[in-house]
Amino acid sequence: MTFSTHRRGWLRAGLASAGALVLAACDRITNSSRGVAVLQSAEGLTRRAQRLVIDRKALAREFTPADISGDFRPNGSIDPQDPDYLALKAKAFADYRLVVDGLVERPLSLSLADLRGMPARTQITRHDCVEGWSSIGKWTGARLGPLLDRAGLKPTARYIVFHCGDTLEQTLDGSGQYYESIDLIDAYHPQTILAYAMNDQPLPVAHGAPLRLRVERQLGYKHAKYVMRIEAVDDYRHLGRGNGGFWEDRGYEWYAGI
Incomplete structure (x- = not known):
């Protein structure tokens, strides 16, 4: 060691x-x-x-295929009932488009085929939940850094926000829609990917189909599922209840590094 x-x-x-x-x-x-x-x-x-x-680019530990958990526990939303999500799911996500906008020079609208054609990474990593359990899975997805470069971040961009397709809690103020955010250091980390496959199979709905964030140096609640839109912003205080994420708005830390 x-x-x-x-x-x-x-x-x-x-x-x-x-x-x-x-x-x-x-x-x-x-x-x-x-x-x-x-x-x-x-x-x-x-x-x-x-x-x-x-080191900002230090890698989270990666494992071997023999280490993959036989039963990787899904958590949080496992079957969203939002109408827009259900419509996409009914067509096996053939109509899915990932929107990339906000403080970018070239807004994007990408299909799953587009995402599969982008620079990708496969990694076997451990998912650590704040509840105290861990599981190991194999993830394949588009690297977030090259995708952001394709969109062209404006100089004022400081955070990347992930807007998701699941409403985790019905609220009068509309803050029950899941969202999450990370800074540019984590966004450009080589292990930060938008996963479309898990254990060599298309990403299951319970684990965030059609697309989920994997930000391997942070706890599980930062790994947003059902990602529909990525927004580059200079500040996140105008979103939700102002703390940078669904769980952060409910008392969790914004930075959940491990």
Whole structure:
């Protein structure tokens, strides 16, 4: 084991413990402005500390085919009932188009065939859920970095937002539609892909068909499923409840690095 690997393991264990403590306390402190400020401060420290000691392009551990989990547990939405999604599903996603817009020079509308023709990556990685379980799966998909280069990010773009096809919670303010966001460091990481296949088969609905994000150095709730639109933005505070993601709007940390 190299010093770098040992350091990453130590950091992962420490941050996981800290994250568990934060999540356990969320329901007690997120209703107070002081509690929210404390969580945001801790999250910023976690992100800066991890980025300081880990190479921005360091790879998450990859495994062998023999390590693939026989039963990879699906989580969150597993069968969206949104009308637009159901219409796509009824035609086996033949009409699916991924929209790429926002702060880009060349907005895109891509079919699954288009995505399969883009620079791709296959990786066998471990999915770590904030609930405490892990599974290993094989993912194949278009690399996000080259896709963003094709769209041409404008200089003011700072974050990439993933708008999804599932409503996880009915809300009066419309914030129940799933969304997620990452910064450009994670967007351009070589293991960040838009997966259209899992374990050498088309991506199952329960795991996010037709397209899901794999951002391998972050916890599972950042791996948005049912991705319909990718938007480049300079800030995410105008989206949802302003915290950068569905679960972040409900008390989870925006940066969930492992």
